[in-house]
Amino acid sequence: MHDAGTNGPQPGVASPAAVAAAVADAHRREWAFVLAATVRVTGDLDDAEEAVQDAYARALETWPERGIPANTGAWLTTAAKRRALDLLRRADVSRRALPRLADPDERAAASGAAIADELDASPVTDDRLRLIFTCCHPALAFDSRVALTLRMVCGLSTPEVARAFLVSEPTMAARITRAKHKIAQAGIPYRVPGDADIRERIDGVLDVVHLVYATGHTAPAGAELVRRELSERGIELAELLRLLLPGDADVAGLLALIYLTEARRPARTDASGDELLLEEQDRDRWDRRYIERGLDQLAVATDACDPGRFTLLAAIGAVHDCSPSWEQTDWQRIALLYDRLRELWPSPVVELNRAIAIGFARGPAAAIPLLDELAVEPQLVRYPYLQAARADMLERLGRIQDAALAYDEAIALCDNDRERARLRQKKSMAR
Numbered sequence: 418m419h420d421a422g423t424n425g426p427q428p429g430v431a432s433p434a435a436v437a438a439a440v441a442d443a444h445r446r447e448w449a450f451v452l453a454a455t456v457r458v459t460g461d462l463d464d465a466e467e468a469v470q471d472a473y474a475r476a477l478e479t480w481p482e483r484g485i486p487a488n489t490g491a492w493l494t495t496a497a498k499r500r501a502l503d504l505l506r507r508a509d510v511s512r513r514a515l516p517r518l519a520d521p522d523e524r525a526a527a528s529g530a531a532i533a534d535e536l537d538a539s540p541v542t543d544d545r546l547r548l549i550f551t552c553c554h555p556a557l558a559f560d561s562r563v564a565l566t567l568r569m570v571c572g573l574s575t576p577e578v579a580r581a582f583l584v585s586e587p588t589m590a591a592r593i594t595r596a597k598h599k600i601a602q603a604g605i606p607y608r609v610p611g612d613a614d615i616r617e618r619i620d621g622v623l624d625v626v627h628l629v630y631a632t633g634h635t636a637p638a639g640a641e642l643v644r645r646e647l648s649e650r651g652i653e654l655a656e657l658l659r660l661l662l663p664g665d666a667d668v669a670g671l672l673a674l675i676y677l678t679e680a681r682r683p684a685r686t687d688a689s690g691d692e693l694l695l696e697e698q699d700r701d702r703w704d705r706r707y708i709e710r711g712l713d714q715l716a717v718a719t720d721a722c723d724p725g726r727f728t729l730l731a732a733i734g735a736v737h738d739c740s741p742s743w744e745q746t747d748w749q750r751i752a753l754l755y756d757r758l759r760e761l762w763p764s765p766v767v768e769l770n771r772a773i774a775i776g777f778a779r780g781p782a783a784a785i786p787l788l789d790e791l792a793v794e795p796q797l798v799r800y801p802y803l804q805a806a807r808a809d810m811l812e813r814l815g816r817i818q819d820a821a822l823a824y825d826e827a828i829a830l831c832d833n834d835r836e837r838a839r840l841r842q843k844k845s846m847a848r
Contacts, residue, residue, distance in 0.1 A: 436480045439489060440473060445646050447490035448572030453544030454494050456607055458501040462551075462569060462597045465497075468504060472496035545570060546609050546657055552596075553622045554605045561596040566625050567632075568593050571650040580638055609661065619662065623671050623727065626654045630675050634682070638832035642685065642692050651675060659714075666721035669714045670728030676711030677734035680704045692839040696743040708738045726762040729754055748778035765794040773806050781810040801830035805840060812847045820847050 431439070451472065455465040472493045486492040552565040567573045579589035599605075610618045630651025633644040655672045662668045684698035715735055718728040733754050740746040755771035769791055776784025788807045797803045808823035824844035831837045 430482060431480055431485045433481055436477060436485060439480065439485045440476050443476070443489040443493060444473060444572055447493060449545045449548065449570050449650075450490055451493045451497050452569060452572070453548040455497040455501050456548060456551075457544065458498050459505065460607065462600060464504055465501060466569070468501040469493070469497045471500045545654070546661055547607050549622060549625070549654060549657075550609050550618065551600065551605060551607050553618075553625050554600065555618065555621055556603050556605060557596050557599055559621070559624070561592055561599075562621065563625050563628050564589060564592050565596045566629060567647075570654070571629060571647060573647075615662070619658070619665065619668065622658065623667060626651055626658065627671055627674070627727065629654065630678075634678060635836075636833055640834045641690065642833065642835040643682065648679065648682075652679065666718045667725045667727060670718035670725055670731050673711045673714035673718055673731035674727050674734055676707045676714060677731055677738050680707035680711060680738055686835075690835065692835050694839070695737065700742070703738065711735065711738070726758060729758045729761065733758075746777070748774055752778045765791060765796045766800075768794075769797065769800075769803055769806065773810075776806075776810050776813075781813040784810045785814070799830055801827045801836070801840075803827075804830065808840075808843070808847075812843075817847050820844075 448469070452465055452469050455468050456462060459465045459468065475496055476489075476493060480486070549566060549570050552569055553562045557565065564578050567578045568575065575590050575593060576586050578593070579586045584592075609615070630648055633647025633649070633651060635642065636644045636647075652675055655668075655675050658665075658668050659672050680703050681695070681698065683704055684700065684702035685693055687693055711731065712735060715728070715731050718724060718731065721728070724732075733751050736747055736751050736754070752771065752774040755767065755774050759767050759771060768787070772784050772787035772791065775787065785807070788803065788810065791797055791803060792807070804823045804827035808820045808827060811817075811820035811823055821844055824840055824847070828837055828840045828844070831840060
């Protein structure tokens with residue numbers, strides 16, 4: 418993972434500002450590596466997290482005097498492991514708590530070093546994969562899996578995870594604590610499942626990785642449209658899963674969807690960071706490399722006899738990415754893909770997107786009855802994108818007053834400042 422020979426400090430004394438920036442960068446890039454490596458020693462998520470937080474705190478204290486290490490991740494990993502071993506010695510955890518995240522066959526191990534040696538012998542060498550499979554264990558509720566992944570794998574603070582879920586900080590703290598305790602009490606092993614179990618387990622992991630990426634691609638709340646630290650984590654995790662299961666069509670489908678979505682990111686905002694809708698985007702700014710990667714992964718995914726939902730969503734993304742212009746988008750094909758998706762994965766959100774596609778394929782008048790019917794769905798009552806879609810279709814029909822009311826409702830429901838500003842602008846321009 419890291420070159421231990423490059424973790425010495427650079428000559429000279431670093432300024433507090435430089436150290437703070439380096440620690441922040443290391444937190445963003447290295448948190449999952451450092452925590453996952455430390456869990457190998459502690460066998461316990463709480464103990465590992467305490468040791469890693471202590472390592473970051475020590476970095477803030479030490480680096481101003483000794484200089485910023487050339488390899489910050491290696492320095493932090495070493496510091497966290499030393500702290501973890503100290504915790505184990507003081508609590509005598511080597512006999513009593515280490516087995517909590519060890520496999521049954523590993524329970525004879527008498528120390529953190531022994532467990533680490535056995536894990537090193539595993540064919541799966543990336544600790545983050547072990548960590549995410551642990552955090553996404555089916556014994557945990559889905560919300561807990563996502564929250565624990567954001568906290569432990571992506572390194573978000575509890576308040577940040579709470580904002581992502583639109584719940585209070587105490588509620589999220591309790592959810593994360595319960596999830597950690599469930600892992601410890603149930604003896605959930607710190608490993609990637611074997612071949613016999615991985616097919617059953619991977620679907621839940623894909624759901625979590627997709628939600629991590631989606632939460633970063635369009636932040637549910639806050640001042641910015643995009644949260645790059647989350648979307649980047651989602652990309653990394655999807656790529657890791659692809660390496661783990663190179664022949665799995667569903668993993669390829671998720672990675673294709675993420676690549677094809679990420680390709681449009683450079684054109685999603687203007688110079689001020691304000692949102693640009695798909696029809697307003699400069700397609701020359703789309704990232705062709707991501708489009709090519711996405712199409713390659715989609716080709717792998719569509720080799721399956723029965724494409725999964727992520728593959729169908731990726732196929733819809735491919736139609737957008739391969740259209741020369743908004744006007745030349747093949748909305749009929751998109752609507753047909755949503756027809757297949759609703760059979761495989763029936764949900765109000767799929768129905769909403771299908772209604773929008775029908776509106777562009779057959780005209781807004783065809784979409785309005787479908788959108789009005791969805792307005793009574795409990796899951797969509799407070800979903801701003803439903804009212805935004807109604808407002809857009811009503812405006813295209815020339816029903817400006819009705820559109821203004823729908824825009825007002827979408828604005829009231831929207832928690833993202835950039836999206837809210839875009840809706841206000843659209844309302845002001847409706848005529």
